[in-house]
Amino acid sequence: MTIExxxxxxxxxxxxYDDWLDKYNYLIETGKDVPLIDARYKTNNYLITGCQxxxxxxxxxxxxxxxxxxxxxxxxxxxxxxxxxxxxxxRTPDEILQAKLEFxxxxxxxxxxxxxxxxxxxxxxxxxxxxxxxYKLKMSx
Numbered sequence: 811m812t813i814e815x816x817x818x819x820x821x822x823x824x825x826x827y828d829d830w831l832d833k834y835n836y837l838i839e840t841g842k843d844v845p846l847i848d849a850r851y852k853t854n855n856y857l858i859t860g861c862q863x864x865x866x867x868x869x870x871x872x873x874x875x876x877x878x879x880x881x882x883x884x885x886x887x888x889x890x891x892x893x894x895x896x897x898x899x900x901r902t903p904d905e906i907l908q909a910k911l912e913f914x915x916x917x918x919x920x921x922x923x924x925x926x927x928x929x930x931x932x933x934x935x936x937x938x939x940x941x942x943x944x945y946k947l948k949m950s951x
Contacts, residue, residue: 817913841888860933903946
């Protein structure tokens with residue numbers, strides 16, 4: 811599946827719910843599926859700055875593709891990072907860097923998050939794209 815196809819699947823999943831309380835509950839449920847970060851990476855080095863809650867993110871490169879794992883101390887944030895991992899993990903650095911992520915607006919996530927959670931979302935995306943940029947440079951050397 812492409813990034814767009816995966817994002818479309820997420821939009822479909824969220825379209826089932828009319829009420830934002832139900833969407834939040836679904837987001838919390840999806841957080842239970844996040845590929846958990848290995849305990850050795852739950853350090854300040856892997857903590858995303860700019861998030862109100864604590865979010866650890868680890869990336870690895872295998873056969874030209876970036877794979878992410880994460881954890882958070884907040885259930886909604888864990889759901890958000892899981893959505894991003896679903897879209898980005900297993901992609902090439904270029905695919906990650908070129909991704910538009912319009913699905914976040916399509917599901918209404920940005921407009922229904924508090925300003926601090928919205929900043930956290932942007933910080934997560936920024937960190938994931940930063941990993942992709944570093945791995946792209948590493949692959950070209």
